[in-house]
Amino acid sequence: MIGVSMARPRTVDAGSFGRVTRIVRSPWSRRATSIAVLAISFGALGWITYANWPAIVTTEWAPDPGRLIAAFALQIASAAIATQLWFSIAARLGATRRTSADIRNYAYTLLSRRLPGAPWHIVGRSLHYADAGLARRVGIGGSTIEWALAVATGVCVWLALAPATAPLGPFGAIFAIVAIPFVGGVIVRQRGGAFSARRAIALWTAYDLIGWATGCGAMYFLFTGLYPFPNDALLTLVSSTAAAYVASMAVVILPAGLGLREVSLAALTATLVPWPVAVALSIVGRALTMVADLVWATILLVSALRSADESTQ
Secondary structure, three states, X not given: OOEOOXXXXXXXXXXXXXXXXXXXXXXXXXXXXXXXXXXXHHHHHHHHHHHOHHHHHHOOOOOOHHHHHHHHHHHHHHHHHHHHHHHHHHHHOOOOOOOHHHHHHHHHHHHHHHOOOHHHHHHHHHHHOOOOOOHHHHHHHHHHHHHHHHHHHHHHHHHHHOHHHOOOHHHHHHHHHHHHHHXXXXXXXXXXXXXXXXXXXXXXXXHHHHHHHHHHHHHHHHHHOOOOOOOOOHHHHHHHHHHXXXXXXXXXXXXXXXXXXXXXXXXXXXXXXXXXXHHHHHHHHHHHHHHHHHHHHHHHXXXXXXXXXXHHO
16 A cells, blocks of 8 residues: 655665765766667667568558647647646655756656666656655655556546447446546545545546547547548547557556557557558657657756756846
């Protein structure tokens, strides 16, 4: 059970852990980590593209600029919603201030979630909040809440929209969405009592559902903006995206489900288009999420830099 106590938090920045913390937080270490993450991200994307280049070049694409722009905009919106969700969770767990350092940390850990993966992502958050004694509560506890809600709401999206779950799936999804705040209120003890906990989790559930809508919508516009899908493909594409993302989230050791997500998404969309096309589209979908994350992280870093400059004036 993830508990949130209002007792004075213990400081974890001591001994060898404190020395490691200081090294990780040093400016040169941050720059080296940023360069490494960017190099690995682009390297992985390049390798995936190279390995599947025959399928990509032999596909008869039909690009629609309007849909592609909409896909990129929705993916950026999904990243922005995820950012707001995290800071809302962190605030409820005790990190009440949102400083430029918090924004920078989120940007760095956003990139590390994609590559090298979730464990480093959580470690980065824990180290950042260690000075305030919130490494365990916010870094680990908050990340666990974030992950669990994403998986639960993703399953709800799949239940509601997948043609295979009709006609009971939508009713099951509605029941699950209503139940999430009540179940979460029992698991997560929040200050302010059970009602406060349920209200907070209901808000986070709403954030996640909007995030799923924008993220799955981005994949829909991307796929239909590159290849002529059947007119009734909306529900299948959106539910397939949700199912593939949930499957990849369940395997936390993979960097953002690298490989598993593409295989799952290709297998699910192959019912609508030829297999080589489904594979190529899943790779392009990965590229979209990686590029959008890089763009959004850059926006956050610039914002944090400007905020820091203004505070020193």
